[in-house]
Amino acid sequence: MLTISNLHAGVADKKILRGVNLQVNAGEVHAIMGPNGSGKSTLAGVLAGREAFEVTEGEVLYEGKNLLAMDPEERACEGLFLAFQYPVEIPGVTNNYFLRAALNSIRKHQGKPDLDAAEFLKLVKEKIKILHMPDDLLKRPVNEGFSGGEKKRNEIFQMAVLDPKLCVLDETDSGLDIDALRTVADGVNALRRPDRAMVVITHYQRLLQYIIPDRVHVLSGGRIAKSGGKELALELEAKGYDWVKETEPALAGA
Amino acid sequence: MTVDAKQPFLKAIDELERTPRSANFYALRQTARTQFRELPFPTPRTEDWRFTSVAPVLQTPFEPARQASELNAALLPPPSAPDAVRLTFVNGWFAPKLSTLGQLPARIAIGNLAHAKLEETLQLARIAAADEQVFTALNTALIHDGAFVLVPDHVVVDRPIEFLYLALPGGEHLAITPRTLIVTGKNSRATLVERYLAVAGADDSYFTNAVTEIALGPAAVLDHYKVQQESLHAFHIANTQVVLGAAANFTTHYIALGGNLVRNEVRVRFEGQNAEATVNGLYLAAGKQHLDSYTVIDHAVPNCASHELYKGVLADQAHGVFNGKIFVRQDAQKTDAKQTNKVLLLSDAATINTKPQLEIFADDVKCTHGATIGQLDADQVFYLQTRGIPAEQARRLLTYAFANDIVSRIKIEAIRDQLENVLVQRNL
Numbered sequence: 001m002l003t004i005s006n007l008h009a010g011v012a013d014k015k016i017l018r019g020v021n022l023q024v025n026a027g028e029v030h031a032i033m034g035p036n037g038s039g040k041s042t043l044a045g046v047l048a049g050r051e052a053f054e055v056t057e058g059e060v061l062y063e064g065k066n067l068l069a070m071d072p073e074e075r076a077c078e079g080l081f082l083a084f085q086y087p088v089e090i091p092g093v094t095n096n097y098f099l100r101a102a103l104n105s106i107r108k109h110q111g112k113p114d115l116d117a118a119e120f121l122k123l124v125k126e127k128i129k130i131l132h133m134p135d136d137l138l139k140r141p142v143n144e145g146f147s148g149g150e151k152k153r154n155e156i157f158q159m160a161v162l163d164p165k166l167c168v169l170d171e172t173d174s175g176l177d178i179d180a181l182r183t184v185a186d187g188v189n190a191l192r193r194p195d196r197a198m199v200v201i202t203h204y205q206r207l208l209q210y211i212i213p214d215r216v217h218v219l220s221g222g223r224i225a226k227s228g229g230k231e232l233a234l235e236l237e238a239k240g241y242d243w244v245k246e247t248e249p250a251l252a253g254a
Numbered sequence: 255m256t257v258d259a260k261q262p263f264l265k266a267i268d269e270l271e272r273t274p275r276s277a278n279f280y281a282l283r284q285t286a287r288t289q290f291r292e293l294p295f296p297t298p299r300t301e302d303w304r305f306t307s308v309a310p311v312l313q314t315p316f317e318p319a320r321q322a323s324e325l326n327a328a329l330l331p332p333p334s335a336p337d338a339v340r341l342t343f344v345n346g347w348f349a350p351k352l353s354t355l356g357q358l359p360a361r362i363a364i365g366n367l368a369h370a371k372l373e374e375t376l377q378l379a380r381i382a383a384a385d386e387q388v389f390t391a392l393n394t395a396l397i398h399d400g401a402f403v404l405v406p407d408h409v410v411v412d413r414p415i416e417f418l419y420l421a422l423p424g425g426e427h428l429a430i431t432p433r434t435l436i437v438t439g440k441n442s443r444a445t446l447v448e449r450y451l452a453v454a455g456a457d458d459s460y461f462t463n464a465v466t467e468i469a470l471g472p473a474a475v476l477d478h479y480k481v482q483q484e485s486l487h488a489f490h491i492a493n494t495q496v497v498l499g500a501a502a503n504f505t506t507h508y509i510a511l512g513g514n515l516v517r518n519e520v521r522v523r524f525e526g527q528n529a530e531a532t533v534n535g536l537y538l539a540a541g542k543q544h545l546d547s548y549t550v551i552d553h554a555v556p557n558c559a560s561h562e563l564y565k566g567v568l569a570d571q572a573h574g575v576f577n578g579k580i581f582v583r584q585d586a587q588k589t590d591a592k593q594t595n596k597v598l599l600l601s602d603a604a605t606i607n608t609k610p611q612l613e614i615f616a617d618d619v620k621c622t623h624g625a626t627i628g629q630l631d632a633d634q635v636f637y638l639q640t641r642g643i644p645a646e647q648a649r650r651l652l653t654y655a656f657a658n659d660i661v662s663r664i665k666i667e668a669i670r671d672q673l674e675n676v677l678v679q680r681n682l
Contacts, residue, residue, distance in 0.1 A: 048640050049639070049640070050636060051632075051636070071639065071644075071645070072636060072639035072640050072645075073639040073640075073642055073643060073644045073645065073648075075640075076639070076640055076641055076642035077642045081640075082640050084637070084640075087637070088631075088633050088634050088636075088637040090634050090637070090638075090652070090655060091655060092654070092655025092656060092657075092658040092659060093651060093652070093654075093655045093658075097651075098638070098641070098651075099641075101643055101647070101651065102638070102641035102642045102643050103642075105641075105642040105643050105644065105647070106642040109642070141655075158641065162641065162642065
């Protein structure tokens with residue numbers, strides 16, 4: 001589904017990603033871990049199409065297509081979803097209006113007719129329950145006045161409504177207490193499907209106790225320094241990121 | 255230059271005086287003519303007009319509008335509400351066939367000035383005095399027709415009353431002088447909409463010089479709207495002057511969409527204690543439109559509250575001006591006044607001059623004012639894009655969101671819908 005080859009990217013005069021390679025297949029959940037500054041959020045931003053990041057080398061194929069040539073909205077319409085580390089507040093736009101506009105834009109891209117207000121409401125009411133979102137959510141402006149936990153749940157709620165094929169979760173666990181973390185993880189797990197892939201970016205192993213990954217990758221110094229199964233997360237937790245950094249030259253050469 | 259610029263107008267006033275017409279208001283017109291002759295036109299050195307030049311208006315040879323020709327009713331916009339009462343004026347002249355009075359409480363006096371009884375127009379030119387504003391003097395010197403409504407004490411009008419001023423220019427440069435008088439009695443309640451609209455396809459320049467006078471009696475409640483949707487070739491200079499009795503509650507929304515060169519003045523004066531005024535505005539300008547909003551809120555007595563919020567969205571090379579004055583007189587203790595102007599600039603070439611002014615002579619008051627100018631937030635645009643919303647639609651949605659805290663306060667659905675359509679569809 002997603003093939004990242006030798007991806008180099010950065011901002012202005014600073015190189016951040018220095019040759020990332022990653023293959024994610026449908027149905028798989030990949031965790032990308034790494035210390036602060038290792039390039040985790042840059043990778044998420046590049047995948048979603050954030051303008052600030054400049055790709056200098058390499059390619060990203062999404063379902064065989066050149067992802068980097070697409071506008072952010074086209075990526076979304078093709079089924080890519082980024083759950084933001086810092087969801088943006090949009091005062092004056094209700095979740096209802098926003099999500100319906102988004103969903104209908106995606107449906108238009110897929111050649112499907114618009115959902116009318118009633119059909120849309122029926123769809124979202126189901127998803128609201130899954131994420132334990134407050135009932136008045138739809139009437140409230142997007143993320144405005146939401147707590148950190150509510151914002152993160154709202155990201156997953158949007159994901160549930162927009163029904164993407166590839167989900168990139170950028171530090172969705174940051175700032176969550178244990179109950180919120182469970183709710184978010186339950187929501188994500190409910191969305192796991194054989195035809196859907198997930199890339200879960202996190203600093204801590206904690207989230208991966210609830211969202212069990214198929215593969216764990218450690219990003220360090222702008223490239224994948226180590227890959228393994230879910231047990232790699234536990235090993236990292238025990239040994240710390242310095243362990244990866246110390247062994248990095250050998251791994252990079254391997 | 256000032257003297258020369260006045261000559262065509264003075265000539266027009268005198269010519270109109272010689273044509274057969276209602277004898278109503280002859281004395282008012284003559285007094286105003288003298289005042290008009292004596293008051294100077296604003297220049298770039300006139301402090302309150304620093305950012306708005308009236309030179310283009312004075313350089314155009316305008317002809318006062320005569321009785322308008324008939325107009326196909328199909329050209330009228332839908333009413334403000336299905337059951338709205340509507341008086342329509344074409345080029346400032348009453349058009350009875352395009353008007354519907356519908357069901358109104360029996361005691362209400364409503365109609366056009368040319369046919370008003372003397373006792374129905376006692377307040378005319380008393381609320382908006384012609385001795386200070388040259389354009390008000392000009393309008394008054396040309397008073398011939400217009401709209402009036404008198405809501406008696408304790409009467410509640412349950413449907414909007416709409417005064418529709420249509421411009422139907424053709425070939426010549428018309429000067430149109432709409433005049434509106436609204437007087438509401440003790441404990442009365444009403445909703446009033448003024449709309450200024452060009453008939454579609456009108457692309458000749460014309461000049462609307464409007465004056466609206468509003469007086470609220472004790473504990474009266476009035477919800478007032480002015481929707482300015484002149485053609486993009488029009489000049490629109492208007493003065494809305496309001497006096498509030500004790501415990502009156504006045505709300506006004508000025509919505510500016512049209513016009514080439516527009517100056518809209520709103521003056522509210524508290525004359526009785528415990529009254530409240532909400533003075534809001536929304537101006538949307540694109541191309542080379544110049545929209546100037548000028549407001550004065552005069553706290554002349556104690557214990558009154560005013561809330562003012564003006565928002566502007568400026569695209570292309572549009573120029574916006576906001577000048578908001580709040581006076582708190584020496585006696586006006588316990589005044590609570592808040593004024594805010596927020597502007598969204600959608601292009602690097604758009605400009606805004608904003609000038610909030612507080613002049614406080616009392617010492618026990620709560621007054622705040624502020625102005626913010628910003629652009630669309632790139633992070634918000636990106637966020638919407640990542641959800642599948644095209645960039646252009648995202649920008650419109652965010653523009654709509656910016657304007658929404660004014661739009662959402664509008665209680666008339668038809669106006670709200672119209673604005674939502676403009677905001678979502680128009681290429682601002």
